Amino acid sequence: VREMRARAIEAVKPWIQLLGDRRQCPEVRKAMEVLLRETREEYESTLEMKTAKAEVVQELQDRASQQEWMIRQLVDVVEILEDALLCTPSVPVDLELFFADVLAQPVSEELRTRSVSCLRVLSRCGAAARRALNTLGVACGSDSAAEEADVTLEMPDMEGASMPLGSFPLHLGRPETEEAQTSPGSATAAATPTSPLEEDEVLEETEGEADEDAAAEEEPRRGGYVGGTAVASQAVPARTSAEAQGQSEGPGGHDRDPAGTGTAAPTSPLDKVPFGEKGLIVAQSFRKVAVLLSFLEVFGGTISRHSNGKGLCQPMLCWHVGGFPARLAAHALAANSITKRKQLQLAAAWPWERCGQEACRDELRALKKYDSAEAGPCSLGYFTGFFDAEGCLCHLGGARLSLQVKQKFPTVLQCLREFLAENYGCVHLYGYKTHSALSVSRTSICKEVLRAMLSSGLICKAEQAKLAIGLTPQNSLPVRLALGEQVGNQSFGRRLDEDGLERARKIQSAMSRATVLKDQGRLMEADTKLQQVQLMKGKHKLLNALRENEQLRQYIGNIRALQSHTDQPLFSVGKLWAL
């Protein structure tokens, strides 16, 4: 890359030298445009080649590993079913009478709901098993009433049994079915049910969501973002409600820490399945731990320390999940991803053989190097989540606001722009040297978008959004201060105070005046004005530097003062941390 860059610089140099002669400018410009067009074409061509290669590699890997994967899945499923009491030839209890009799008595509404849910699962499983036997041409032995009565079911074990059964679709339904691969543009390809059982599960899931959020939003299923729980509703049907309440599961389930301390001890054999090197990882500053807790709640895994706080860097925490749960999480997340869909699909289908893993590792690295995003329709939920993670709410002084989202590659920003333009109007997408940026610079639209995002479940930036919506010329300064409290330390000491804003306004005003004078042909006066501007800018810079220096001294003093008052490691106190 360095060599190519050096060659490109050398190629352009003669043209830059030509610019010394103004008469050559049009020719240079024409030449540069040709060069730019050629470079863009080359870039596009390279990306296409990489994408094509990635798809071929993935397909080959899938075909090679799919058979073994499915056989392993079958072994796991059979073992689970054999271990469950459903297959135990113990005392026969008539299921119908048992449930009917017990539920006819006064029981809590919650237990009744869970019981009905379990019966529905059993009913669907029975229907699916019957269809499978028919397909295989094997006689359906359970048709007789006598055999049906042989099934033993004890309530305490229902929870243990329901977890693996409820997870079946995710275990069996690999996202990389050939159908999904041949239609990468399809936004729902990876979520398309591939078996009757899976289809049933998806249907139930959708019904559940509809019940809960019918009035809240009428969005396509893709990209829901109702905090962390939206992912749960899409990814892990049925089982999350019990887990979220910290209820322990029976044998075969996840023995999640009921206190919610962020530790998870895998007890299921499925959890021991190796996955990649580390599985999935999300790191966040400790202030955004709510996001990590959502991941923990939905996908299991562990939250641990990522890095210590040091200086102006905040302490970081990270959520990670490995083994089989990581595959499930990757599978579920892939269906709703634009930027990382290919990476997640790769992770969900991580091969078992060492040689295959090496190829996948290379492929994963490659996917991160170029714009491997898959464009797809974007919803309010998706935009909310994306903005919560990557967006920036900027106060421009006075009552003005802007919203920004930056990304290295533009594909996902184009999807977001289409969504915003369609629903809210004016939005801009800029391409810069190092990145692309989506910008909403009209204050009224900013507020409208913020309101919509708040209703859609904004988490990390919810407080900022509320403050910004209430921004007026009268409360500009307090709101600015409050907004400053909500953000990280990237701009520590550099945020302009009241005086700084006033100076910036005066500089702006003087520059505008100079332009007017120049346009009127009053060149001497314009020149004098510009000299004043230069002086004002110098003073502005100096005062800003002094203020930053003062804030840093104050910061250091606060840390020293805290350290002298305690022998314990310091944790956050306002904006201070020194672990």
Added chain:
DNA sequence: AGAGTTCCCATGGACCGGCA
């Protein structure tokens, strides 16, 4: 006031080595 650009550096992701 809005559109467009650039700068600074904390944040977040990747990776590596030690250890159990």
Added chain:
DNA sequence: TGCCGGTCCATGGGAACTCT
């Protein structure tokens, strides 16, 4: 083999600035 701690550095969050 997986977990964990530590480090590196590209990315992007936040803001200011310029121009219209």
